[in-house]
Amino acid sequence: MHDLRALRADPAGFDAALKRRGAPAVADGVLLLDTERRAAETELQELQASRKKISKEIGGLRKSGADTSALEERVAHGKARMEELQTRVDELDSQVRGTLESLPNRLDASVPDGADESANVEVHRNGVVREFSFTPREHFELGEALGLMDFETASRLSGARFVVLRGALARMERALGQFMLDLHTTDNGYEETAVPVLVNNEAMYGTDKLPKFADQSFRTEDGRWLIPTAEVPLTASVSGQILPANVLPRRLVALSSCFRSEAGAAGRDTRGMLRQHQFQKVEMVSITTPEESDAEHERMTRCAEMVLKKLGIPYRRLLLCAGDTGFGAAKTFDLEAWLPGQKAWREISSCSTTRDFQARRMNARYRAADGKPAFVHTLNGSGLAVGRTLIAVMENYQNEDGSITVPEVLRPYMGGIEVIR
Structure with a gap:
């Protein structure tokens, strides 16, 4: 607002x-x-x-x-x-x-002009893109050949854009979520939070998802909404409050199921599990003061990058241009992971500052140094999208025989399994 x-x-x-x-x-x-x-x-x-x-x-x-x-x-x-x-x-x-x-947020002065993603600016890269001695496969080819990724059953159960994971891949998805939560809570200072996946109109409106994105969300018959991301309940948890300045920044993290109708995505990423109606995501949210929000944005993005570094996934950071920046964001950094099977960089995290855009809609404030209430600044970021991280691990750690090496940091979460065969 x-x-x-x-x-x-x-x-x-x-x-x-x-x-x-x-x-x-x-x-x-x-x-x-x-x-x-x-x-x-x-x-x-x-x-x-x-x-x-x-x-x-x-x-x-x-x-x-x-x-x-x-x-x-x-x-x-x-x-x-x-x-x-x-x-x-x-x-x-x-x-x-x-x-x-109905109007999008005002952009930060550092956001480059441009109509679409072609004008995004690469900030830096990390990691070495692996050279394969064989033609790398895409994640769905690997998963189906292993018998651990089942789109046919999911389609019979729920329709298109769903997947059933089995055995070691199901365990790896769970392992990734737990690894990310442990990293963000133990090393990065976020408070683990378990949130509802059903929210009311006020929570969706306050986090700028309504009315703009109603067609991209699922609504229940009693008028509640399935969350598109845990950003909604985490951020809306301070709605209508006046927070003491000494509790800021408040850093929250949640692993949740997320639901999106993918309206307008017809024909895009129809194979595999890159674009799903239901997926797991670890979401980071920060509530802070205007003076600290830019530094918090950089900090949050580095926290997301840390996950990729520890997993050994090559990635690049992009500063999104004006035409590619989301409705509620003033500035966004995207992290894109290298997917050898696609031979392409694909988004795996998006970290945004909304400044006071959401806070005005939620009437979320803090008591400033002069004693007067002022609007907080809110930030949100994927830390990371679990399904897409699973894809990145599968494709980057695949072997010529179709097996997948388990990254070392995940092995304690996988019962010591080193290779998925």
Whole structure:
């Protein structure tokens, strides 16, 4: 959500920020609605004050037995006008709010211009891309040949974009999630949190998933939503609160099932488990002060990178351009893992700062040094997407005979298994 006062103070700058996103100018239209709303509010307040004064006069006149019918008629007329004004104020307020909540976040100045992912900027790379003496296979070829990745059964059970993992691959998926949680809690200072996977409208709205992404989420018959990521319940856990400054930054991490309808993804990654309706993800969330949010964004991204380093997966960090930055983000770093089977870099983590964009929608604040409440800054990042990490491990650690070597850091979680055959 945007600050209306900021739009009033610099309408041209507000529209210029939207233009970077490819969004149309809205400042003049919003200001017209806002001016009418404030005029109606002023008239309403004047009528309320006048009614109070007249009511007092009526009380005095009644005591003396004087005729108050004319004044009572004025009160009745004023009441009708007040009801009209209140209705109009509510309508205008709803229009202003509706416009503001439909607009993407303002981008950080460091975000490069560009219309799509082709304009993203590579920040750095880590790890050595392995040279194979054989043609590497894709994850689904490996998994199906091992008899441990079953798309046919999943399709019969649930339809497209689901998978059944069996045996050692199911265990490796579990191992990856546990490894990531242990790393983030023990080494990176995040508090492990178990969250509901069903949330209400308020939680989805506060984390900018509604109304924008309603078509990409699953909704139950009782009106609740299956979470697209644990970002929603973790971030919304501070909704409506005023936090003491000394508890910030608050760093939370959760391993959860995530659910996405993948609307608009028809024809993309239809084979394998890169793009699923249901998947596991370890999500990091930070709640912090405006002064610390940029440093927290870098810290969070490095925490995600640490997972890939320990697993020995080659990756690169990208700074997303204006056209590829998500709706609620002010700035995003993506981590892309190298997948030898695809011979391509694929996203495995996305770490974003939303500044106070979500906090305004949630009314999440902290008590600043001057004693006044101020909006917190919220950040979120994948640490990592478990299914995609499983894919990266399978493809990078595959052997010519179709077996998969288990990375050393995972072996304690795998009962000492060194190779999946």
